[in-house]
Amino acid sequence: MSVKECGHHKSKKKKIFKRIFWWTAIISFIVLVTVLIIWAILQPSKPTFILQDVTVYAFNASVANFLTSNFQVTLSSRNPNDNIGIYYDRLDVYISYQSQQITLRTSIPPSYQGHKEVDIWSPFVSGNNVPVAPFNYQGLSQDQNNGNVLINVKLDGKVRWKVGAFVSGHYHIYIRCPAFITFGPSSSGIKLGDSGAVKYQLVQRCTVGV
DSSP: OOOOHHHHHHHHHHHHHHHHHHHHHHHHHHHHHHHHHHHHHOOOOOEEEEEEEEEEEEEEESTTTEEEHHHHHEEEOOOOOOOOOEEEEEEEEEEEEEEEEEEEOOOOOOOOOOEOOOEOOEEEEEEEEEOOHHHHHHHHHHHHTTTEEEEEEEEEEEEEEEETOOOOOOEEEEEEEEEEOOGGGOOOOOOOOOOOOEEEEEEOOOOEEE
């Protein structure tokens, strides 16, 4: 024989559930507003990137519409924020010419950058017999013959901001660093022994978009 629950008990349970729901909603709202206020007050700034140097181990565009290249780039990144840390969850480096990617991507290991900290990375990026669009190849061959090639060291990936115990969602970060590579008698590079490698000291500030 079942025992029916009286209306008084049902009404009491509904009131308890409503109170729990509203208290949970109010607390969540207060936490969210607090985080947004802190975020607005702190005003997180984008990290700054500087391309310090580029070492060219190979740059061969002698085969029609194909390019073989091998670079080592040194990049420094600084977190300008006093109270905000940055998680670099993914960061890929590659080289482009006239908006066309001419190397494979190289991944930088994930890292955390504390307040005012500076990180330095020196990844290798290369491409073997990478097909180049005919109009780009023509311009590349002409630039190389003239002894001055403008390339772009690019990075893209995902970052998160850390404010106290709060960690934001992912933001896409995009970095672009122009670099002039010179060849021939007017080259500004430094030869590294008998390896044929040439190092270019640049200290070039990069544009950063988040």
